[in-house]
Amino acid sequence: MSRVLIAMSGGVDSSVAAYLMTQRGHECAGVTMRLYESQGNSSSQTYIEDAKAVCGQLGIPHHTIDLTDAFARAVIDSFVQAYTNGTTPNPCVDCNRSIKFGALLQKATELGYDLVVTGHYARVSWDESAGRYLLKRGLDRDKDQSYVLYTLTQEQLSHIAFPLGELTKEQVRAIACEQGFITANKQESQDICFVPDGDYARFIHEYASYQPQPGPIVDSCGTVLGEHKGIIGFTIGQRKGIGLWSKNPLYVNRIDASSNSVVVGESDSLYSNATIIEDINLILYESLQGPLEATARHRYRQAEKRVIVYQLDDNTLKVEFEQPQKALTPGQALVIYQGDTVVGGGRITAD
Numbered sequence: 259m260s261r262v263l264i265a266m267s268g269g270v271d272s273s274v275a276a277y278l279m280t281q282r283g284h285e286c287a288g289v290t291m292r293l294y295e296s297q298g299n300s301s302s303q304t305y306i307e308d309a310k311a312v313c314g315q316l317g318i319p320h321h322t323i324d325l326t327d328a329f330a331r332a333v334i335d336s337f338v339q340a341y342t343n344g345t346t347p348n349p350c351v352d353c354n355r356s357i358k359f360g361a362l363l364q365k366a367t368e369l370g371y372d373l374v375v376t377g378h379y380a381r382v383s384w385d386e387s388a389g390r391y392l393l394k395r396g397l398d399r400d401k402d403q404s405y406v407l408y409t410l411t412q413e414q415l416s417h418i419a420f421p422l423g424e425l426t427k428e429q430v431r432a433i434a435c436e437q438g439f440i441t442a443n444k445q446e447s448q449d450i451c452f453v454p455d456g457d458y459a460r461f462i463h464e465y466a467s468y469q470p471q472p473g474p475i476v477d478s479c480g481t482v483l484g485e486h487k488g489i490i491g492f493t494i495g496q497r498k499g500i501g502l503w504s505k506n507p508l509y510v511n512r513i514d515a516s517s518n519s520v521v522v523g524e525s526d527s528l529y530s531n532a533t534i535i536e537d538i539n540l541i542l543y544e545s546l547q548g549p550l551e552a553t554a555r556h557r558y559r560q561a562e563k564r565v566i567v568y569q570l571d572d573n574t575l576k577v578e579f580e581q582p583q584k585a586l587t588p589g590q591a592l593v594i595y596q597g598d599t600v601v602g603g604g605r606i607t608a609d
Contacts, residue, residue, distance in 0.1 A: 266312065268304065500522060508524065509528055536573055
């Protein structure tokens with residue numbers, strides 16, 4: 259019997275993950291991480307109370323751990339820095355790497371727990387022939403979260419369990435309803451937890467006292483077409499809200515923080531045959547010994563595309579696409595797969 263610490267967000271997925279682990283006979287405890295508090299927002303305390311109620315029903319202890327400082331440093335500060343540098347961050351990836359499977363896993367180990375369990379829709383398995391832990395997609399393709407978990411290391415994977423990986427969302431809700439959990443019908447949040455209204459520019463201004471600076475909107479030749487009010491209001495592939503009139507639609511195809519400029523062009527300017535990713539993490543292999551045929555996606559809910567991957571150094575991969583891809587966005591994650599197994603991934607770099 260293992261000692262298991264379940265990360266409980268106060269939602270239906272983590273509630274059912276906790277239930278499943280208790281049913282397997284483990285010594286379980288729930289923990290809710292306090293990550294971010296905004297003025298006038300009481301939702302964090304509501305989630306804590308809901309998680310505590312589920313733990314009460316399951317007869318397991320519940321703890322709250324304050325990780326607000328670590329979350330601010332590793333996730334929010336990184337988010338702000340990315341936007342002000344002209345790239346588009348993925349805070350869920352940063353949170354998984356630094357908080358859920360970083361700070362929380364470290365705390366769990368210090369307290370003598372064998373496993374940290376979350377409600378992610380993904381699977382972990384041990385490959386005896388390779389001598390490596392593997393990260394696989396969740397069986398529910400519509401809910402699969404392997405994309406935001408590509409940073410997991412072999413050491414982390416050895417202390418993690420994802421009991422929902424074999425289930426569909428419908429099955430999870432059915433279990434929660436059968437158990438009468440208060441979280442059974444709670445809707446999922448689709449927003450970044452610390453920017454619930456989606457207004458990134460406002461958040462960055464208020465959080466970091468950042469003052470956007472006007473600058474030029476230019477074409478690929480550097481011809482000035484207009485003026486923007488600040489680069490943090492733009493992302494690659496954006497069409498609406500650019501503030502220019504043109505006979506043919508214009509899209510943002512590059513953001514140059516060094517010159518405080520936004521580069522626009524017609525739709526064909528958005529397509530690329532290849533990209534470089536850095537800050538890589540490989541799971542299936544320790545390193546790539548030659549060109550690797552695989553599939554990849556450069557957005558969370560995107561269909562995978564056929565690629566050939568080359569390792570340039572310990573921290574860098576080159577990814578060539580079979581077909582040109584639209585809006586490869588610096589700062590976003592590109593995750594590589596072979597079948598259901600995550601090869602690894604990294605962050606798309608600026609040109």
